[in-house]
Amino acid sequence: MSSRQTYDFVIAANRLPVDRHVHPDGSTEWRTAPGGLVTAMDSVMRGWDGDDAAWVGWPGFSGEAPEPFDEGKLRLHPVPLSAQELSDYYEGFSNDTLWPLYHDVIVPPTFHRSWWTCYRAVNQRFADAVCEVAAEGATVWVHDYQLQLVPALVRDKRPDVRIGWFNHIPFPPVELFAQLPWRESILRGLLGADFLGFQRPDDARNFARSCRTVLGATARGEKVEWQGTDDDRLGAAPRTVRAAAVPISIDAAGFRELADSDAVRERAEEIRESLGNPEVVLLGVDRLDYTKGIRHRLRAIGELFDDGAISPDQVTFIQVATPSRERVQAYRTLREQIEGTVGRINGDVSHLGATAIHYLHQSYPREEMAALYRVADVMLITPLRDGMNLVAKEYVTARHDGKGALVLSEFTGAAEEMPQAYRCNPHDIAGLKETILRAINDEPAEKERRMRALRRRVRKHDVQTWAADFLAGLEAAPERPSRSGAKAQA
């Protein structure tokens, strides 16, 4: 156990990197938490060569939180959520208000004042926990849409610390953001940071434009200047904040090594054999989320089977649909729709020994994910909107044999960095079908050329580069208030 009470580097994210699961017999187990945020930050912290650091986050279940504990050089500092807070702050405001609003309102966002009240209260709790563990002058790195008030709440209590915030999801255009009844408070909460990182330049520009339109702030290039108000603790003092794109990535070297291990190679062969050695394996890997375009993908695949353009004797599609946010209605509806469609397609076109679609609603160890990528001749990534999509980067890294093909939606952050993918617009089902067929049938040399360029990009811009760029941006941020100076302004 670490004897230190405060830390020079503090991460705050809604989730800790591990979730506690309770088995039916009452025994408990800590498992890696789901999603790209944890994948990325976990890799960053595993390679961390600085002093001990703390990670403040929710341990994945409601009720009393466990005592802080250590994982390597990382002190995990659990923040409790009651069952009501889980429902109002996490499932409600975070995932039924902000998530759909920030993803192009693919489903309509729900606005409830009681959810907002709870979001504020929980953000205050996270901010208090950060202030408790941050040493004098510490660097605090806040993550994602669940904690947008934390930067200003921390700054109010601890003007000595340096605060960065990174948005793992898109930031919407002001025309959508303006729907949010609490838009001003959210922006003021974020402007408590010194540096704000976004996935794409467009996200940073959307944020700056929202500050201009909603708050009347001055935004020039990456700089936002805001005079502040004194009606609450969210952004009372004048501030200059930099908002810039810092696209996230994966631990390319680590993932390549994993994908290249004997165990993963053998497992990949086993998987292919268990599928009956099809000529072509198509793969989709997504949290079961309406942003991921799984329904559009299934529509295209179903039609290709129906048209006879592909046959289950030669082609099989594996869809891994990771369980996610299962108590939110939009996610339940999506699951019913997807499972209905998979059943319909399999019923219509599969026959004994030739299954059109293998549907897997489960989480897997990383080795199994790497083996699945190695098996996939074509990876189908068709989100309607996605901040980045790390699966795309994992796939090209795992296929360092030069084989494989990546079909990638133009509505992902990854598409900006990966122009050599087979680009698609998932709303255009005819176009998507053509793109899938092209990715299957193109000459091996053409596929190899594309994959080589994609792999090179991910290797050069890996998660370590991302973290270094973010922290350099934070270090170089325009304003570093002295403890007394900032207090005087507030």
Ligand code: ADP
């Ligand atoms: P998101 O953050 O929206 O879930 P990303 O593609 O950015 O999407 O990141 C997803 C991460 O979760 C990847 O690292 C991927 O390997 C991992 N993942 C997705 N599905 C599973 C699964 N069923 N089992 C284990 N890991 C998964």
Ligand code: G6P
């Ligand atoms: C996305 C979000 C993360 C979130 C993850 C999993 O990657 O950006 O903040 O943790 O999805 O979602 P969950 O709701 O299970 O935490």
